[in-house]
Amino acid sequence: MLDPAKTAKVSVTVRNDTSTPKRVKTVRISGSALALTFFAYDTTVPFEVPAKSSETRSFPLEPTDLGAQAIGLLPVTVEVIDPQRETIASVETTGDVRGSLWSVYGAFGLGVLVLTALSWLGALIALARRRLPPNRWQRAMRFLPAGIGTGLVAVISLSVLRLVAPSPSAEIPFILGAAAVALLLGYVTPHPGEQQPSEMETVRIIR
Missing domain, CATH: 2.60.40.1710 (Subtilisin-like superfamily)
Known part of the structure; x- marks a missing residue:
């Protein structure tokens, strides 16, 4: 200690x-x-x-x-x-x-948390506004930074909470796992040019 x-x-x-x-x-x-x-x-x-x-x-x-x-x-x-x-x-x-949450390491973790939240927010707003790329792999790569950030936040949080010390054996599974989940989410997002059933019904009614 x-x-x-x-x-x-x-x-x-x-x-x-x-x-x-x-x-x-x-x-x-x-x-x-x-x-x-x-x-x-x-x-x-x-x-x-x-x-x-x-x-x-x-x-x-x-x-x-x-x-x-x-x-x-x-x-x-x-x-x-x-x-x-x-x-x-x-x-x-x-x-x-036994340092402070506002130490260099704590501030580093808070900075990663803010950047990760902004990455998720940007990706989800682009999804809602249908501004993601038409290509599935490009959409997946749009979510990748948010996934990597989520893995880093998990590693730092476990360290600060004194549960698991950051080491290659602990860092790699968390970061790769979170990145894989984010890639999958981006890959399965709907094509931005596809019409939703409600929109198709609206078009038929107008016609």
């Missing part, structure tokens, strides 16, 4: 299975989602790990500005970096970030 109001105690154990000593200068803790990094903390913790042995170091981490950066369950990567700024080793885990 990473709480901006509390100091976290981090303990890192590095095992060196090589035949040469390894020098560690920095420990980096970063959180990312949807291929975007939302926070990263570098802490200088210099130590050396002899060959064929392990070393453990503990240090406090004060993520005071984390509340403005992220919220919810996020994939967290812990890296140990040498003096040349190269990563020696890393491990991935899941972090429970």
